[in-house]
Amino acid sequence: MQDEEKERVALVTGGAQGIGKGIVRHLLMQGMRVAVGDRDDEACRELCKEYAGFGEVAAFSVDVGEETSVAALFDGMRKRFGRLDVLVNNAGHGPAHGTPVEELSLEAWNRILSTNLTGAFLCCKHAVEGLRQTRGAIVNIASTRALQSEPHGEAYAASKGGLVALTHALANSLGPDIRVNCISPGWIDVDEWQKRCHRKTPSLRPEDHAQHPAGRVGQPEDIAEMVAFLVSPGAGFITAQNFVVDGGMTRKMIYVA
Secondary structure, X not given: OHHHHHHOEEEEEOOOOHXXXXXXXXXXXXXXXXXXXXXXXXXXXXXXXXXXXXXXXXXXXXXXXOHHHHHHHHHHHHHHHOXXXXXXXXXXXXXXOOOOHHHOOHHHHHHHHHHHHHHHHHHHHXXXXXXXXXXXXXXXXXOHHHOOOOOOOHHHHHHHHHHHHHHHHHHHHXXXXXXXXXXXXXXXXXXXXXXXXHOOOOOOOHHHHHOXXXXXXXXXXXXXXXXXXXXXXXXXXXXXXXXXEOOOHXXXXXXXX
């Protein structure tokens, strides 16, 4: 089984920092070979140096919202690895909220949707041929903001809600050869998972942890564990699903005292 894992290749977009970096590390530790697609070349260089001892990892510069860039990514991957077993569409652009809709520019709206939704579509489009050959799997990283909102988060919520819908559409179009699932993370602390110049010690308060039914704020490893399961043979009967990983927050009733 370990030898089989070493043959498998995963691509993680937005994998140089944050949740994506945690996913990359976990898949490497599982024995997979991992390609990272990211716009931040500095973060990519740091990741490859930091993770060199964990297994085979290579980084590719990509803007997932541009099809020529995505096509070049997959061409480079084919030359480097020769196969593709797993695609994790993690690349995302924010902010999650903050701009009133009447002040939200079309440029800002389009940039968020281009990265978060169109980017996932383009990567899936260019991954299909390789994933069909290996009967592989796709995992899209959405957000609990696809299901609930704070004020002034229209673009981000729409992009993540679209990603959930894209997941079940793709699962029906690409099955049974390719399974497609989605993870919607809640509050995941990524302060220690940034490139060095942005890295900082978490400043979480006891009340931040206590408001979660699980008793704590999430970590990138929590999402990485779910990704690893969804792309494993043990999840062979699971497709077209969205898994909320949020410490129970979206199921918690909150009343103002």
